[in-house]
Amino acid sequence: MVTTRKTKARVTTASHRRPLPEPDSSVKKFFKVVLPSTMKRNMLMIPPRFVKLQGSTLSEFVTLETPVGFRRPIKLKRIGEEIWLQGGWSEFAEAHSISEGHFLFFDYKGNSTFSVMIFNVSACEIDYPLDEVHISDSDDEVMDVTEEEYLGTQDVDEINSIKVLEEEEEEGKRVFRGQQFF
Incomplete structure (x- = not known):
């Protein structure tokens, strides 16, 4: 004689209708490894997940700021769903000697401003250059600093x-x- 066992599963309406979680809008940090293609294009792509969650808050220009206060406006280029750092990016990269293999850590502060930490191929943070200093031709050295x-x-x-x-x-x-x- 074969016996079968009936099992009943209880499905509650709360678990059955659980809404999908909203995208985490608290995503404000990301990193990028500088690849040969980055150096060739003179542009840096912002990660797609960050763009999906925060891209609508970014204006036409963003500001990149290093720990020593070096600030530069960078023009964004939007290509479909992608957002790239473009106008001014190559100057920022040159000023910080960014090259292939560097690791960049971005922290979005809001108001289209990113704090950027830069690590070189030794995996250590770089010595950041100070902002541009203007020296007059007079006998006295005068720096134009706000x-x-x-x-x-x-x-x-x-x-x-x-x-x-x-x-x-x-x-x-x-x-x-x-x-x-x-």
């Missing part, structure tokens, strides 16, 4: 005051007039 750039290089606790000087010529003599801040 107040914002200067403050970005200083620890807030170390700043007691900043004095902005204006140079004026008065009867062949240099006269400095300034305004105290803080």
